Structure formats: structure tokens, C-alpha cells
Amino acid sequence: EDAAGRYISPFHDIPIHADAGKNVFNMVVEVPRWTNAKMEIATKEPLNPIKQDVKKGKLRYVANVFPHKGYIWNYGAIPQTWEDPGHKDENTGCCGDNDPIDVCEIGSKVCSRGEVIKVKVLGTLALIDEGETDWKIIAINIEDPEADSYNDINDVRRLKPGYLEATVDWFRRYKVPDGKPENQFAFNGEFKDKDFAVNIIKGTHEHWKALMAKKTDGGEINCTNLTVSDSPFCCSQDCAKATVDAAPPCEAANPIPPEVDKWFYYQKN
Numbered sequence: 001e002d003a004a005g006r007y008i009s010p011f012h013d014i015p016i017h018a019d020a021g022k023n024v025f026n027m028v029v030e031v032p033r034w035t036n037a038k039m040e041i042a043t044k045e046p047l048n049p050i051k052q053d054v055k056k057g058k059l060r061y062v063a064n065v066f067p068h069k070g071y072i073w074n075y076g077a078i079p080q081t082w083e084d085p086g087h088k089d090e091n092t093g094c095c096g097d098n099d100p101i102d103v104c105e106i107g108s109k110v111c112s113r114g115e116v117i118k119v120k121v122l123g124t125l126a127l128i129d130e131g132e133t134d135w136k137i138i139a140i141n142i143e144d145p146e147a148d149s150y151n152d153i154n155d156v157r158r159l160k161p162g163y164l165e166a167t168v169d170w171f172r173r174y175k176v177p178d179g180k181p182e183n184q185f186a187f188n189g190e191f192k193d194k195d196f197a198v199n200i201i202k203g204t205h206e207h208w209k210a211l212m213a214k215k216t217d218g219g220e221i222n223c224t225n226l227t228v229s230d231s232p233f234c235c236s237q238d239c240a241k242a243t244v245d246a247a248p249p250c251e252a253a254n255p256i257p258p259e260v261d262k263w264f265y266y267q268k269n
Contacts, residue, residue, distance in 0.1 A: 007240035010114075011041050011048035011100060012212065012225035014079040016205050018118035023198050024142055027103045027119045029111040031075040036061040036260050039113060041077055043099060044220045046243045050114055061260045063177035068170050073104035074111040078137065081204035082211050082221075089133040091200075092186040097132040098221070101204045104136055104167060106156065107144035118142045123153030124197035126186035127171050135200055136171065138164075138191065152194045164191060169268075177264040 002008050010028045018024045030039045030050055038053040038060040045051070053060040064070065083096030105111070105119055119139035127134040140150045149159060157164055168189050172182050192200075210216040212223055212231040223233035226240055 006237055007047060007226065007244060009048045009225050010050065010116075011043060011077075011079060012223065013227045014116060016078060016080040016201075018142075023194075024118050024120060025078050025139070025201065027076050027105060027117050027139065028079055029074050029076040029105070029113060029115040029117060031071045032113055033072065033074050033110045034070045036064070036070040037256075038062055041100060044222055046222050046224045047240060048222060059254065061257070062174055064261070064263045065170070065173045065177065066263050066265045068166070068174075072166060072170055073106050074109075074117075074141075076103050076105070077101060078103055078201060078204075080208050081201060082208040082218075083133060083135065083204055084207040084211070084216060085132070085219075086216065087207060092126050092128060092133045094128055094131060094133040094186075096204075096207070097129060097134045098219075099134075100208075101201060102134065102136050103139050105139050105141055106160065106163060107141040107147070109141065109144065111141075120147060120150065121194055121197050121201065122150055122156055123191045123193050124200055125167065125171070125189070125191050128184040128186060130180075133186075135197075135204075136167075137197055137201065138167070153191045154193075173266075173268070176266060 014026050014028060016025060018026050028041065030041065039050055040053055041048050042051045062070065077100035079100065081101040083099055083101060085095050085098040088095050103119065111117060120142050121137055121139045123138045125136040127136055138153060138156060140147050149155060176182060211218045211221065212228050212233065214232050224235055225231060225233055226235060228234055
């Protein structure tokens, strides 16, 4: 719900920009820092609630690959963006991963799941995840006490030594405990700067606009929204309420499996 209590989709109804003139973007927090549950905007469900990913019938948690514990940033997405799986990225040579663009927020506050924060973009990393382009935007909450000191990716390297290297290491290795190979990167794992990152975000926003206007076939993506007035998928609050009312009642949470706290050790390649 928004501040007025109206139903919204966190994918489609939260504006991409918090301040377009200053390139400040909204970010939906899916995973608070240090936690393991792989929560994400459910792009294929009506109104796109944030849900835990399920693989092979089990709730999905990311492993702790030593020395990392859970996610090492607040992790989430920029709304009103879409990495089009039918579009081959000119920078990476790979198509998009069919999700909103991902954000790693590096501020000092551990955010709450579902929180919407305003972030300043600093740069980006181009992950190639199982043959798909999966951009990781590096950003900082504009309300962070040190936000004014961060204006580009080199400020992260200078003020948080080791953090960018840890970020590459995390993304390279986080699927290995599941029996998968290490992930690869475009640009040899080098971070691109703020201007490059902002252009990538703008491109994914254009792909999202084409999706919402039905100019692009989104396949299973659910485009139901309440605020994109020129979209054929726009619906009423009554329609949204009926969707929410039809959802099964919330039950007690399952206990977190003890293996979620296990640490995995292996020699880096």
C-alpha cells in the first residue's frame, strides 16, 4: 500500500525517480543486509508482492560463503525498470534477466524489507548470470550520514576499502554451494562509473515503458498496475482489492532452517 492506504505494485507504481533532476532513484528493499532469505518482487504475480524465491519446492536462502554472512548490502530493485530478455545488451552481448534492475545499497543503516528508500547511484557491475545480463547498481541511501561524500564509484573504493572487491567475490561465488559454477562478469569484473550506470538504468526504464504499453511481449510478467494511466494493464482500486482479498491468509512463518547459518569454505578459482 502507499502512504494513503491504496494498493500499488512495487514493480510498476512506485516512480523510478525520487528526484530526476539530481538523478536520485527510488529503491525497493527486498533483502536487508546480513539476512539470507532470497526475497524478491514477484514479477509474474498480480500486484507483484515481495515473496521468497522457491527452488525445487524449498524456500530459497543464499549460502554464507566465507567470509560473507548473507547479503553484504541492502539489496533490492529500482521500480519501473526491466531487463528485457529479448534485448541483447550492446555492452555485454547477453540478453536481460527478465527482472527489474538490481541495487546494492552500501549505507550504514540496515534497512527493512519492503522499505522504499531514495538512493544516489555511484556505479555498476555487469554480472553474467547463467548467460543473462544482470546489472548490479551500486548506490547509497541519500539519508546516510556520509552520503555527501559519495559521488562516484571511486569514492566507494577510497572510503570503504575492500567493499567493491568483496562485492565481486560475493557475486562470483554465491551459487557455488548449490553446485553451480562461479558466475562471470563483463568488463573483466570492473565497475563502471556513475554516468554509465545512470544510462543503463534509463535504458531499462525505456524497456519497462514498452512492456507497459504492450509494445513488447513480456511473456509471464504481470503488468497489472494502478497508476500508469496510459497502460492497457491499468486497473482500479476495486480490482486490486479483489486480488488482495483472494490471496490466502497469512500463516505463521516457517522456522529458519539451521543450515542457513552454515559457513561454506572453498578454494577460490
